Amino acid sequence: MAATYLTSAIRQFEYYKMLGEKAIAQVTDETLFWQYNEESNSIAVIVRHIAGNMLSRFTDFLTTDGEKPWRNRDEEFENGFSDRAELLAYWEKGWSCLLDTLRNLTDEELDKIVYIRNDGHTVTEAINRQLAHYPYHIGQIVMIAKMAAGSNWESLSIARNRSTDYNARKFENEKTKRHFTDDL
DSSP: OHHHHHHHHHHHHHHHHHHHHHHHHTSOHHHHTOOSSTTSOOHHHHHHHHHHHHHHHHTTTTTSOSSOTTOOGGGGGSOOOSSHHHHHHHHHHHHHHHHHHHHTOOGGGGGSEEEETTEEEEHHHHHHHHHHHHHHHHHHHHHHHHHHHGGGOOOSSSOTTOHHHHHHHHHTSOOOOOOTTTTO
16 A cells, blocks of 8 residues: 555645646746735745745655754745746756655655654655645645636646536546546
8 A cells, every 4th residue: 555655645746746837837927926915925935935845844854854944934935036947946946855755765664753843743644744735835826827827828627618528538438547647
């Protein structure tokens, strides 16, 4: 079961990474830095927070607390990027840290205890915590991008009024064990 869990968790993270990237690709550079008001976050700020969290949580994952002394979480909520390329490079740095760490875990390590702010979690619990956290913020990125793109928005999942077509295509296939992202 452990290998299945790790494989599934990695696939889920990769799916949400793809959603974020496809949403970011649909907006202008200006939109990346737009905020609805001073209390809301721009896409750039959300990216900075997600990647900063990934770097803190998954650097030396099994041996140090997930809240690193070098992390400045409050600073993540200020724009720190000069352009799209810098934003995407930091996004990729965070995702690489997370995914490389998960790909190197063993089944035996899933029950090991790791700490986040001195709170003990099994490795599985720590992964699940982030499987809830990152999609929450990626949903925010998607919502901002969708509003900004307006009628130019290209759906990231089943397009509106296309559910019947999508289901017909899915049910034409034999029942098999596969991840829902296999045909995306």
